[in-house]
Amino acid sequence: MAGAETSMGDIQRGNTLPNGDVYVGNFAGLVPHGFGKYMWTDGTLYFGEWDTSKMTGKGVIQWPSGASYDGDLSGGFIDGTGTFKGVDGSVYKGSWRMNKKHGRGTMVYANSDTYEGLWNEGLPDGFGKYTWNGGNIYIGSWKSGKMNGRGVMRWTNGDTLDCNWLNGLAHGKGFCKYASGACYVGTWDRGLKDGQGLFYQPGSKLPYNLEVSESVTDQDVASASGSSNENINNDLSFLLQRLCNMWRIRSLFHRPRRISNGTTPVLDDNSGNLLSQDSSTEPVSTDESLQDNGGDKVLVYEREYVQGVLISEKPKDHDSGMLHSSKTQENIWQKQAGGPMETIFKGHRSYYLMLNLQLGIRYTVGKITPVPLREVRSNDFGPRARIRMYFPCEGSQYTPPHCSVNFFWKDYCPMVFRNLREMFHIDAADYMMSICGDDSLKELSSPGKSGSIFYLSQDERFVIKTLRKSELKILLKMLPKYYNHVRAYDNTLITKFFGVHRITLKAGRKVRFVVMGNMFCTELRIHRKYDLKGSTQGRSTKKENINENTTLKDLDLSYVFHVDKPWREALFRQISLDCMFLESQSIIDYSMLLGIHFRAPYHLKTASSEQGSLERCGIPDDDLLDYEDKNSWKGFLLVAHEPGTTVGGSHIRGSMVRASEAGYEEVDLVLPGNGRYRVQLGVNMPARAQKVREDMNTELENPGTIEEYDVVLYLGIIDILQEYNVSKRVEHAVKSLKFDPFSISAVDPSTYSKRFINFLEKVFPEQG
Structure with a gap:
């Protein structure tokens, strides 16, 4: 200058x-x-x-x-x-x-x-x-x-x-x-x-x-x-x-x-x-390993890694067509690699529905939040406990202008769900930002046969599911007892509901939604998901339909899980209480959703890398010494709980579980290279997964190489909106003519509850 x-x-x-x-x-x-x-x-x-x-x-x-x-x-x-x-x-x-x-x-x-x-x-x-x-x-x-x-x-x-x-x-x-x-x-x-x-x-x-x-x-x-x-x-x-x-x-x-x-x-x-x-350092197979049984050169391998450790490798099946047909290659790749969700963008079939949902929730939460918090009353559950509003595009005296289509909004039992959100320490502003913020929702592929559409908030804390009219009626009917059950049992495993809404479009089409907590909202990667009912008829997944996003079923499970004895006792005590509640409401067809995070096999890790990971987690030297001597948990370290230092489960409240190996103290789980997590019932629970039979649909490892894994488990009881009604009685009668009556899903609530618990007791056996 x-x-x-x-x-x-x-x-x-x-x-x-x-x-x-x-x-x-x-x-x-x-x-x-x-x-x-x-x-x-x-x-x-x-x-x-x-x-x-x-x-x-x-x-x-x-x-x-x-x-x-x-x-x-x-x-x-x-x-x-x-x-x-x-x-x-x-x-x-x-x-x-x-x-x-x-x-x-x-x-x-x-x-x-x-x-x-x-x-x-x-x-x-x-x-x-x-x-x-x-x-x-x-x-x-x-x-x-x-x-x-x-x-x-x-x-x-x-x-x-x-x-x-x-x-x-x-x-x-x-x-x-x-x-x-x-x-x-x-x-x-x-x-x-x-x-x-x-x-x-x-x-x-x-x-x-x-x-x-x-x-x-x-x-x-x-x-x-x-x-x-x-x-x-x-x-x-x-x-x-x-x-x-x-x-x-x-x-x-x-x-x-x-x-x-x-x-x-x-x-x-x-x-x-x-x-x-x-x-x-990507391992490359030797020339000898490139030969299959027919002497042909194998160039493509299916691999599986756990935290950077290669635990499984097998040649890609030539019969799959991936090596020969370019059209088949593209179809197979898209099927395997396609993710379980897509962000809703302008032009997406759910775009205006998403905008309406966000507008309605923002309006309802903003209207109910200034009201002083109070105990729920009986009239908070009744047919008059509704908020109704019309949202024209140009706006009105009570609603802002918007760029979606005209719609009518109905919010069910707003004071009840406001109190439920308070129970789980969900701040109203955070709730609105999670669902109604600048980011779009994500649409998930449906894991079941109900035809429901699932949406996920961008921060993945909340799942939004469309409901059939019959499901809405069941939910509203059981809501008073559900509210009392959730309030009485802090660590209930039953689905957490945070809001029920209905959108009516100008043509008269009605879409009903329920907002739930996402039990898989965790920083850890969920490697396997299982939907477990305890029945066997139709409870397996075809091999060609499986990819890493598939939710597997009862007959696909090839592991049992060993957890600390006090944890198992607390787990089944809560499962029994939850099943008693569902049985009292004549509910069947519910299932245990099980998410598994596999840790890298301990014997494939070096001691130096393991200790370095622990040091990066900020674990004191004394605890490191304890960790080296504690062989029972191998890849885990349980330390006394320190409030404010751990990552808790999403929407989780109540007492923590106590570990016998830590003197029956409340404990935090330290995962090398990841962080420190608060251990609660069904959330961040360390366990040992033991292979009991060859998986019918997937091969997780080379046979005879690895028999046990350190895992972190996430559990919750889902799909609790199906009554044992006349149609289910007919279904039971018809299927019983062809299949074992005890193997089908549609059985009376008492039988369903007992079979469900008995099956889970086999999945989580007592340690000798």
């Missing part, structure tokens, strides 16, 4: 202000206006344009530390476009808003790393390219300074990973292409391969939707980076799409969870090498 060489003598010859600052330049009355030079008492120097005492226009700021800024200012703030040079040698050139990097910009860090892309409130946020000084490159989405969302990582060794990212680590579906030509398609969990996937040897034929179709060059990146400021978002989006089109796997990806703020836009080791080290 023109005045940059102005000497300190010029400033000192200016006017000294009453506060000791010095100003030389033009005035408007008594305040600086126009061009001038200003020096504060701490030595900070500014020379540039002013507007009625505010730095506004072009200017240069020099701080005593040696940092400087040259660019636009507005209202006394750095605002516009400019260049900042830090004391450490870092340089940022780009857009600013109120003293913070905001918009498009390029940052060259002191260690020579470079970020080029979008910023928000001083942190990389949006689309951008990060280049480490070692040459590794990431191009994709950022959130609060960390890689978050869809993106592609390219390492100097030639490996490339196209994946979803969360908090700086690969997290979700992804496709890794190695420099050797090998490929792995599967799931990552916090930077580690986790779950089922397909490994393609070099030279193997990829499915049609994974074949390389084009490449992205450095010229493409430079072209996008040189675009105008207003087009940067579109240009980088286009660039990312081109990267993703290198492998056509759009169906793999879903929006990740929101993450906490970060401060450093790099991986854990500040080099981008964390995942490259994992990928560069």
Whole structure:
């Protein structure tokens, strides 16, 4: 800038202000206006344009530390476009808003790393390219300074990973292409391969939707980076799409969870090498292992990982057609890789229904929350306990204008469900933000035969299910007894209901919803899900219908689970109480939803990696010593509970379970590499899974290699809205003519309850 060489003598010859600052330049009355030079008492120097005492226009700021800024200012703030040079040698050139990097910009860090892309409130946020000084490159989405969302990582060794990212680590579906030509398609969990996937040897034929179709060059990146400021978002989006089109796997990806703020836009080791080290050591079968029984070369393998440890590998069946027919390849891949949910977007069949639901819940919760909390009364359950409202598009005296379709809204028993939410410490504002915030809901594929549609809030805390009219009647009929049962038993395993609503569209179509707690809202990956009823007729899943998102059934379960003795006693005490309640309401067809998080097999881990993971969890040295001596839990560590330090279960209240191995104290579960979790009944419960027979539908490991796993369990009783009515009696009579009457699901409530408990007692046997 023109005045940059102005000497300190010029400033000192200016006017000294009453506060000791010095100003030389033009005035408007008594305040600086126009061009001038200003020096504060701490030595900070500014020379540039002013507007009625505010730095506004072009200017240069020099701080005593040696940092400087040259660019636009507005209202006394750095605002516009400019260049900042830090004391450490870092340089940022780009857009600013109120003293913070905001918009498009390029940052060259002191260690020579470079970020080029979008910023928000001083942190990389949006689309951008990060280049480490070692040459590794990431191009994709950022959130609060960390890689978050869809993106592609390219390492100097030639490996490339196209994946979803969360908090700086690969997290979700992804496709890794190695420099050797090998490929792995599967799931990552916090930077580690986790779950089922397909490994393609070099030279193997990829499915049609994974074949390389084009490449992205450095010229493409430079072209996008040189675009105008207003087009940067579109240009980088286009660039990312081109990267993703290198492998056509759009169906793999879903929006990740929101993450906490970060401060450093790099991986854990500040080099981008964390995942490259994992990928560069991808095991490749020897030539001998590439031969199948017929002597043909096997190029594709089905693999399963648990926290980065390979526990299963088998050749892909040639008969599946994946190696021969490109059309069959695409169909099979889409079926296996397609996720269990999709974000509802504009144009989606459920888009306007979602908007109506969000509008109605926001209205109801906002209306009931200011009412002072009180005990539920009998008239809070009656037919008059309803809130009804019409929502025209143009708005009304009571409702805001909206961009959806006209609809009528009905909210059932609002005071009852308000008290239920209070029981589980669900804040009204959090509840509305979770369901009615800026983010869309996600639609899940239905796990049952009811035809219900399931939606999931973006933070995954709540499940919203459509109800049949008969189910709504049953729920409202049992609601008083349900409320008393939930209030009496803090640790009940029965589904948590938080709201019941109905939307009536202009054509007269009525859609009923119930909002429930998501029992699988956990930071841990759920590797297997089972829906267990205790019946056997029709309770298995066809092998061709199974993928990692499938909810399996009774006959698919090939494990028993050993838990601490006090936990088992508390578990079955609560199951018996819950079943007694359901039996009193003539309810059948309910099931135990069981979610399993597998830990990596202990004997496949090294002691050093295990201890390092514990140290990263912040476990004291004394506890580490106890951990090394405690062989019974192997991959787990149980420590005395410390309030405020653990991750609790979603919508869980009541007392914690006590562990006999910890002196019958309330305990926290420490998972190496993950964190510390509060252990409660049915939530974060560590157990030992023991293989009792060969799984009918999936192969989890090489036979004879592993017989037991450390697992974390999540349990809950679901589907409690089916009465034993006339139609169920007829179903029982008809099916009994063909099948064993005790094997079918439709039996009387007393028989159903006993059979259900007896089956679970076999799943959770007593330890000898």
